[in-house]
Amino acid sequence: MESKKLIKIATAGSVDDGKSTLIGRLLYDTKSLTTDKLEAIEKTSRKRGFDYLDFSLATDGLVAEREQGITIDVAHIYFNTAKTNFVIADTPGHVEYTRNMVTGASTSQVAIILIDARKGVIEQTYRHFFISNLLRISHVVVAINKMDLVDYDEDVYLKIKTDFEALVEKSNFNTEQITFIPISALKGENIAKQSELMPWFVGNTLLDHLEVLETGDLQESSVARFPVQYVIRPKTEAFHDFRGFSGVLYGGNLNVGDEVTVLPSLTQSKIKSISLFDQEYEVATPGSSLTVTLEDEVNISRGDMLVKSNELPKSEKQIAATICQVNNKPLRVGDKFTLQHGVNRVLAKVDSIESLIHTDFSGEEPTQQLKLNDIGKVNLRLSKPIHFDSYTENKSNGSFILIDEGSYDTVSVGFIE
Amino acid sequence: MSNLLIPNPKEAESIHILREVAAQFEKPVLLFSGGKDSITLVRLAQKAFYPARIPFPLLHIDTGHNFPETIQFRDQLVAELGLELIVRNVQDSIDQGKVTEERGRYASRNTLQTTTLLDAIEEFKFDACIGGARRDEEKARAKERVFSVRDDFGQWDEKNQRPELFDMLNGKIHQGQNVRVFPISNWTELDVWEYIKTENIEIPSIYFAHKREVFFRDGLIWTANEHVYRENSEEVFEKMVRFRTVGDMTCTAAVLSEAETLDAVVAEIRDSTISERGARIDDKRSEAAMEKRKKVGYF
Ligand SMILES: Nc1nc2c(ncn2[C@@H]2O[C@H](COP(=O)(O)OP(=O)(O)O)[C@@H](O)[C@H]2O)c(=O)[nH]1
Ligand SMILES: [Mg+2]
Numbered sequence: 001m002e003s004k005k006l007i008k009i010a011t012a013g014s015v016d017d018g019k020s021t022l023i024g025r026l027l028y029d030t031k032s033l034t035t036d037k038l039e040a041i042e043k044t045s046r047k048r049g050f051d052y053l054d055f056s057l058a059t060d061g062l063v064a065e066r067e068q069g070i071t072i073d074v075a076h077i078y079f080n081t082a083k084t085n086f087v088i089a090d091t092p093g094h095v096e097y098t099r100n101m102v103t104g105a106s107t108s109q110v111a112i113i114l115i116d117a118r119k120g121v122i123e124q125t126y127r128h129f130f131i132s133n134l135l136r137i138s139h140v141v142v143a144i145n146k147m148d149l150v151d152y153d154e155d156v157y158l159k160i161k162t163d164f165e166a167l168v169e170k171s172n173f174n175t176e177q178i179t180f181i182p183i184s185a186l187k188g189e190n191i192a193k194q195s196e197l198m199p200w201f202v203g204n205t206l207l208d209h210l211e212v213l214e215t216g217d218l219q220e221s222s223v224a225r226f227p228v229q230y231v232i233r234p235k236t237e238a239f240h241d242f243r244g245f246s247g248v249l250y251g252g253n254l255n256v257g258d259e260v261t262v263l264p265s266l267t268q269s270k271i272k273s274i275s276l277f278d279q280e281y282e283v284a285t286p287g288s289s290l291t292v293t294l295e296d297e298v299n300i301s302r303g304d305m306l307v308k309s310n311e312l313p314k315s316e317k318q319i320a321a322t323i324c325q326v327n328n329k330p331l332r333v334g335d336k337f338t339l340q341h342g343v344n345r346v347l348a349k350v351d352s353i354e355s356l357i358h359t360d361f362s363g364e365e366p367t368q369q370l371k372l373n374d375i376g377k378v379n380l381r382l383s384k385p386i387h388f389d390s391y392t393e394n395k396s397n398g399s400f401i402l403i404d405e406g407s408y409d410t411v412s413v414g415f416i417e
Numbered sequence: 418m419s420n421l422l423i424p425n426p427k428e429a430e431s432i433h434i435l436r437e438v439a440a441q442f443e444k445p446v447l448l449f450s451g452g453k454d455s456i457t458l459v460r461l462a463q464k465a466f467y468p469a470r471i472p473f474p475l476l477h478i479d480t481g482h483n484f485p486e487t488i489q490f491r492d493q494l495v496a497e498l499g500l501e502l503i504v505r506n507v508q509d510s511i512d513q514g515k516v517t518e519e520r521g522r523y524a525s526r527n528t529l530q531t532t533t534l535l536d537a538i539e540e541f542k543f544d545a546c547i548g549g550a551r552r553d554e555e556k557a558r559a560k561e562r563v564f565s566v567r568d569d570f571g572q573w574d575e576k577n578q579r580p581e582l583f584d585m586l587n588g589k590i591h592q593g594q595n596v597r598v599f600p601i602s603n604w605t606e607l608d609v610w611e612y613i614k615t616e617n618i619e620i621p622s623i624y625f626a627h628k629r630e631v632f633f634r635d636g637l638i639w640t641a642n643e644h645v646y647r648e649n650s651e652e653v654f655e656k657m658v659r660f661r662t663v664g665d666m667t668c669t670a671a672v673l674s675e676a677e678t679l680d681a682v683v684a685e686i687r688d689s690t691i692s693e694r695g696a697r698i699d700d701k702r703s704e705a706a707m708e709k710r711k712k713v714g715y716f
Contacts, residue, residue, distance in 0.1 A: 006426040006427065034689075074560065074580075075552075075559040075560050076552045076559050076560075076602070076603065077553075077559060078552070078553045078603070078605045080605070080607070085427075085605075085608070087603060099580060100580075102580075102582070103580040103581065103582055106582045106583045107583065107584070229433070229436045229437065229440060230436040230439060230440050230465075230466075232466060232467075232468070232469045233469065234468045234469035234470070235469075236468070236469075236470075238468070239468045239469075242468060244468075246436055246465070247433075247436070248429065248433050248584070274422065275467075276422060276464065277463070277464040277467045278467060278468075281420065281421065281422040282420045282421070283420060283421050283422065284421075284422040285421065285422060285423050285424065287424045287426060287429055288422050288423075288424040288429055289424065289428070289429040289430075289432035289433050289436075289465070290422060291467070302440055326580045326582075338589070340585055340587065342585065343437070343440070343585075395583070396583060396584070399582070399583055399585075400585075401582055401585050401587065403587055403589055408587070408589035408590060408591065409579055409587075410579045410580055410581075410582070410587045413580075413582045413583075
């Protein structure tokens, strides 16, 4: 089955830069707002005395948000064009911002960073770009919004672009990964239609740009990682001896006949079959949820990993990582957690906190603890080795979460060095 | 043998979620309404565990006001796939005096379901309830997690949700808590319909255009039936209609339609400008309706 391209987008911007309005506008321009939703927006806009449609009403979902007129959590919004399915994470722009943006960005290939044309590049912008850089988002769109309030002036646009490019130099991004687009979310300029009010801008509209993006991860190496999620043993007549190993394939292709090594046992075998439901395949591509069988009878359980025998990952009990604290409880040296790496869980202890990283690219400082929304470098000691790659080589196999042993909350997300 | 497995990203994600449920919980259950979303879930679960059986039962909270076509379909599906089905009845909750039947113009058993559901969770000690809700259905749902932790009272605390990073799911819970799981969170209504079409999945007949006795109220089309309150002044007509969601007769409105085949239905959905929940009478009651119901444990 040929399925549509899926692009996941995270939005970033300070409060009132126009994130919700932009998303509402994208929904409106792609005809994804249904009549009843549009009517509700019209009604509420009128009730509030606006002479325009307040598209932010399309996404600001919770009662508290409608009352206070702010966004308080990540909301996922869906729209599609003929060629592409889009998912946008609308993340709020205030206090808990880092946590929410990291969460939204962890599943996104694209980040749209909004800048209010009147304000230009501000400290918040540094943080938004820093997070995009930390998570190694494939594409960043810098949307310079509210151009209607600066008379669609090219100089304003150019000044912001130059300021932003100074930031790009401090990051790991290539300039091809960054695109600047002057827009008015409210008026719909350069969103779905090319703006006649900004004839000086020759680039694509936002929607055109999003449609032509390459979704594959530009930075990852194509090494196959297959963490075993579930062992399938039907124990029926027809499949008496069947032992299938299921999970999601990450990083690179897997072929029938590949020589594989099972971690941690280091047992070797060969891929006998690759299947999804009642269909068998010769080759599986990354992102597939599949089931494999092996030529030999091997003892494998959930949390083990199959890799090609000539592409072993690192296996260590001591790891260095950058983490972002996503819970109110601060992280301190000596704290113990359950570390979840993909579907595998081990116990972890914080050996040391190396530094708190400034999210404005100005460096690091020593610290005793990492508080909610802090990003810092830590060393962890594990109860058992995990089989990982650095986050820059393979996102799925280079990231983890820490789960608090008391509350069971997810308290940190980590990116392995 | 087809050569290359190229994933359908939404299907692959849903299968991943279902396998996480089976691996992380002791007693999961799939909440089955007989509607297209829960039928899609059953197919995804078949795919996730093939060639083994689906490793959890289905639970149907029967309001007694279901369309008979849905119940027939349910029983046939369960028989064909050899699934385990548990049914719990809202009528029993009413008879036990735990809930009181609503009266009047908008009477519905939809909200009463919550009590029956929570009782069933307690009775069987289910720790994970898999449901077919989608984030595109309603604004409050847009913020729902894939693994959504509920307390002993089934309550949802939207301000204290665990962040979900990458595709790592944290299903660790305390005694008494349970998790609502939404494997098709990221699907849209159109995704579901297109999947039903490409996968050739059977669905109840009421999703296709058929002749039905209906009446009109508040701009919606209601089924004329002994379960649905109707004033004498509300005249009954016979119309060609179909349903876009299949819940209770008392809270599911029909749409006028000539779409008698799956192709025609998908084409209609693609062009349609009324959202699926626009045809849910219970949501029309108030804009914040869904969020309020979720807070008290509504599915
Ligand atoms: N003039 C103008 N106002 C805008 C534009 N985009 C957003 N706004 C307004 O800015 C305010 C904040 O927008 P909102 O979308 O809620 O921002 P958020 O906090 O980033 O989600 C609202 O009053 C919008 O109407 C724009 O392009 N031009
Ligand atoms: Mg907003």
